[in-house]
Amino acid sequence: MNPGDVIEKMSSTGLIAACHPGNEASILNIIKASYKGGLRVFEMKHHREDRSFYLFKRIQEETKNLHLLCLGAGGVPDAASAEIYLQNGAHFILSPFLNKDMAALCSDHGKLWVPGCASLKEVETAVNMGAQVVKIQTANLLGLSFFKEVNHYFPDLHLIPSGSISDKESELLSWYRADTLCVQITHELFNKESVGLKDWAGIEFRVFSFMQRIKRIRSSMNTFDKSIRTELTFKSINS
Secondary structure (H helix, E strand, O other): OOHHHHHHHHHHHOEEEEEOOOOHHHHHHHHHHHHHOOOOEEEEEOOOOOHHHHHHHHHHHHOOOOOOOEEEEEOOOOHHHHHHHHHOOOOEEEEOOOOHHHHHHHHHHOOEEEEEEOOHHHHHHHHHOOOOEEEEOOHHHHOHHHHHHHHHHOOOOEEEEOOOOOOOHHHHHHHHHOOOOOEEOOOOOOOHHHHHOOOHHHHHHHHHHHHHHHHHHHHHHHHHHHHHHHHHHHHHHOO
């Protein structure tokens, strides 16, 4: 997938789910169950040991038959690690750091690079490095006003809120109304109890329910925005 394809998939799905390295069979079952539930974008977190590279390669190989699945590597610390993930089939790279070598590498491979930012200055630096999408770290602390500020100065940039994002409908509505590309949520979907019990059907149902919630929220937004435009048009005609 090229960067445009990944951005479109993130937008249409509205959600990135992160999987932490662990048992290969468990991760594979989590992804397959979530895929059945409607989720299409997954981030496999990098850990320090080389096992993360092997695990990513194995999962990528085992999920090739899942149509339109978008699998990226997250928490990538440097360009050398990014190179290994890209060689193993990563569709995108998420990093907590602003790294010009990583940015150039992803550009050379024709893959999406998503750096983490926590200030307006960092966002500016990311844009200057060629980022089309940035992940706003500690978004829950920076708040919606920060997103409005970033959107004001960088209207073409896509934003992903990350960090203790709640699954409550009212809060999700606020994030989506802030013109975010998608949200990043993990713990509400893949809790340790379900994974420990190998309750893959339960995870599938939880993901399906969450995806339906996202569709409902976005549908209500579209209906609200349409009604506002209609009201403004009516007032303009009658003024």
